[in-house]
Amino acid sequence: MxxxxxxxxxxxxxxxxxxxxxxxxxxxxxxxxxxxxxxxxxxxxxxxxxxxxxxxxxxxxxxxxxxxxxxxxxxxxxxxxxxxxxxxxxxxxxxxxxxxxxxxxxxxxxxxxPRRLAVPGAELAGVHLLRAVPDALAIVEELVPGRRIAIVGAGFIGLEIAATAKARGCEVIVIEAAARALMRAVPEVVAGYLVDKHREMGVDVRFAVQVERLVADASGGRVAGVKLSDGTSIDCDAVVVGIGVxxxxxxxxxxxxxxxxxxxxxxxxxxxxxxxxxxxxxxxxxxxxxxxxxxxxxxxxxxxxxxxxxxxxLEYGETYSAVPWFWSNQYDMTIQIAGIPAFGTNTVTRDAGKSSKLFFALDGDNVLVGASGVGKMAEIAKDVRIAQELIAQCSRIEPRLLEDPATKLRSLMSAEAT
Ligand SMILES: Cc1cc2nc3c(=O)[nH]c(=O)nc-3n(C[C@H](O)[C@H](O)[C@H](O)COP(=O)(O)OP(=O)(O)OC[C@H]3O[C@@H](n4cnc5c(N)ncnc54)[C@H](O)[C@@H]3O)c2cc1C
Missing domain, CATH: 3.50.50.60 (FAD/NAD(P)-binding domain)
Known part of the structure; x- marks a missing residue:
């Protein structure tokens, strides 16, 4: 060569x-x-x-x-x-x-x-991050029925781990410094809907509270608790940190x-x-x-x-302009997101099927910038896909049309393109 x-x-x-x-x-x-x-x-x-x-x-x-x-x-x-x-x-x-x-x-x-917790005790055994295979293998070992798992961060990774830990029979506490979950990812109403599901499943979700330090067990080497900024403490067997990357x-x-x-x-x-x-x-x-x-x-x-x-x-010189698309699974729910809902200023909610919801994020000009579907895959996937096309068109859409389950999203494709 x-x-x-x-x-x-x-x-x-x-x-x-x-x-x-x-x-x-x-x-x-x-x-x-x-x-x-x-x-x-x-x-x-x-x-x-x-x-x-x-x-x-x-x-x-x-x-x-x-x-x-x-x-x-x-x-x-x-x-x-x-x-x-x-x-x-x-x-x-x-x-x-x-x-x-x-x-x-x-x-x-x-x-x-992945960001590390910058608090005393963050290096103790039993404190985990999740990005790579060895991290996942170490966390699996911790998810023993009946153990208490503290999860720091209510982002997608934190919430997914909460759901899996719960499914494995653990007691789960989620600690989030912000006032709500998924702050950077989705509007408040979407995050609230998801958190309600976690609480229904028995997860203890706490907001607006920070980890002050992690507390060691009697041996001094392994995490046994979390001291929080509101003066309370949590006993736990392991900590998983999901505070972004x-x-x-x-x-x-x-x-x-x-x-x-x-x-x-x-x-x-x-x-x-x-x-x-x-x-x-x-x-x-x-x-x-x-x-x-x-x-x-x-x-x-x-x-x-x-x-x-x-x-x-290879010098094709092509422009990248795909509409973002993301998914997550928690319990029996699928979450699919098209566009960037966080760029919206107004969120419109629509019922989708028996147990699902769609959330449309519009900017100040009613241009669709994001869509989130939460629930059963079969009830949301098609509409999130169509919403992705509407976002690509920069479609300006009347909020009431999005709200109404009778409006076929496909019929909005001819809406004014800006
Ligand atoms: C636990 C987990 C769950 C996820 N779930 C979802 C999901 O449900 N939906 C979704 O849309 N996305 C999800 N993601 C995100 C998705 O996996 C990432 O967006 C994707 O992996 C990004 O790919 P990448 O190649 O850019 O980075 P990576 O996959 O992180 O690859 C980067 C690679 O570069 C290597 N590297 C770094 N520095 C060097 C160096 N100096 N020399 C050599 N190698 C180096 C790293 O070790 C790594 O192997 C998840 C991520 C994680 C960690």
Whole structure:
């Protein structure tokens, strides 16, 4: 191989692996090097907080592709290749073992790092984060019937773990510093609907209260309780922290690549260095529909970014403008979200079937910017999909039409496009 002939991907996660695959399907016949640091072939993370914790799937079953895939597609997957630096002048990345790998085009797909609790006791045994396979395996060990599990953070990860811990017969307490759940993700009414379900299932959900410190057991080594800012304390057998993530931008920053809440890319996912792209959880990108820079932490975004960034590494110059889509499962409920409901100023609720609801988020001009469906998959999935198309059209819609279950969403497709 000549120097600088390889497509190199830093981060053998979901976006990195899908990009490697898409480079091949888009006709790239040269070298592809996929550099990971987890010691594992790329895998799907969503089941880690769902089926894996429920014991319905092994972590091996989360693998994205088998060994034959990498061999047959001549993808040089290296799973113990931590990248320590990007040398833009030499156009190569440096690895922790001293090797360097030259690139023709480089993709940074390093994902995001879960935030740690910055309080005394956060390092005690029995305190867990959830991002990777070893985290999920450690948490599974904790979910023994009758044990008390304290979950810090009422975001999607925290609430999913609450639901699985409950299903496994644990007592569950959720502690959230904000006044409500899912502050950045969905409007209050949607979050309230979900929290009601958790409370019905017996989860003790507490808002506007912070963790002051984690308390050790008699041995001093393992967590046994949580001291809260309201003066109360909770006894517990384990703590799981789900207080959000931060994009892993250190490599880019050190290399002088622009960062703005994530590695700043343009709408083709290219950084300020023409040879370097970024995609997935790690990047922020300008979105035509929302007329601002956004960063997403979701599976579908990593999938869709991979398809476009692979083509743009091959100089197709395509604009990324997919409408965001996210899902979560909690108890027997599916939650599907299209667009960015948090950008709405007004939320309209519609009953959907016997036990489901749809929530439409409109901006000040009644332009649909987000839609959330909560309940049975069969009762919400189709309408969330249509809402996704309406969001793509920048449709301005009368709230009463959205509210009325008799209005077929498809009939609104001809609504005024702005
Ligand atoms: C428990 C869990 C549940 C989730 N559930 C859902 C869900 O229900 N719905 C949904 O839409 N999304 C969900 N997500 C989010 C989704 O999994 C992520 O958005 C997706 O994994 C992002 O893909 P990525 O490739 O950008 O990052 P990642 O999958 O995190 O991959 C990044 C990879 O880069 C590696 N890396 C980092 N730095 C280096 C380095 N210097 N050298 C080499 N390698 C490096 C990392 O170790 C990692 O392997 C969930 C995430 C988690 C953790």
């Amino acid at each position: 000549k120097p600088h002939d390889a497509m190199v991907i830093v981060g053998a996660g979901q976006c990195g692996a899908r990009t490697a695959s898409a480079l091949r399907t888009n006709g790239w016949e040269g070298a592809i090097v996929l550099l990971g640091n987890e010691g594992l072939a790329p895998y799907d993370r969503p089941p880690l907080s769902k089926q894996v914790l429920l014991g319905e799937r092994t972590t091996a079953q989360c693998t994205l592709y088998d060994e034959a895939f990498y061999r047959d597609n001549q993808i040089d997957l290296r799973v113990d290749a931590a990248v320590t630096a990007i040398d833009r002048a030499e156009r190569c990345v440096r690895l922790s073992n001293g090797d360097s790998v030259p690139y023709r085009r480089l993709l940074i797909a390093t994902g995001a790092e 931060t994009p892993r931008t250190a490599l880019a920053e050190a290399a002088g690549i622009d960062v703005a809440d994530g590695i700043a890319v343009d709408d083709t996912l290219r950084t300020n260095d023409p040879h370097i792209f970024a995609a997935g959880d790690v990047c922020s990108f300008p979105h035509r529909l929302f007329r601002r820079r956004i960063r997403l932490e979701c599976w579908k975004n990593a999938e869709d970014h991979a398809k476009v960034v692979a083509r743009n590494m």
